[in-house]
Amino acid sequence: MWFERPPGVPDWSEAESYLRRADPALGAVIDRVGPCTLAPRRDYFVVLCKAIFTQQISTAVATTLFGRFRDLFPNRRPTPARVIEVLGRADPAVLRGCGLSRQKTSYLADLAQHLADGRIPTRRLAGMDDEAVIEALVGVRGIGRWTAEMFLIFTLNRPDVFPVGDLGVVDGLRDVFNLPARPTPAEALALGERWRPYRSIATWYLWRRGSVPVAAPAVPVPDAVAGAPPCARRRRPRPAAAPGAAISPARPRAQK
Structure with a gap:
């Protein structure tokens, strides 16, 4: 089944067509999932604040707590200057009610200061290369x-980011390439080479592959992986996930 691209979403059809040609196995996922719906965001500071809130807790809980935090600001719009001010004068009990530990409070303050100075x-981020961002x-x-990689993909919509440290990505590679184990970062990079220059779009489909019955790859596994035990040896296909299931980016336990 194919779906219409939602209004306001960039046209990723060129990337989708390229990926189908480059990798028929991923092409099957693309055809089942439908058009990529990645869309850019301009509220960089809010996005990064919420990224700090989501650490170590579920996205649903983080959304609730971040909503309470936004209620502390005029028009529910935190800005770097306002965050610095609020964190400096707010009752610690109020911050705890927003889910802010002492550590997360220090992270938010540091983020706000980095943008303030x-x-x-922020005005130049869109023009900076990926590694500079x-x-x-x-x-x-x-x-x-x-x-930072999630920011590049979901906020700036950079087309060729490949977060090999993400569990959803390596599990997706395992399924799409029918591997017996999760690939190492080096193996994942080798497997993703065929998707350049649209690895972000391929990554988006890996996260949403759950409703797709995955076949063995129709193109050979790259030599760099084919000779690397044990990951590149084929395994029996897993049963397909329940229809409608999707895989979300899997946050690492700790980044620093």
């Missing part, structure tokens, strides 16, 4: 490479 140049973001306490 220009160490994270990552370097700027990981300078903040509590933000590691994984969070």
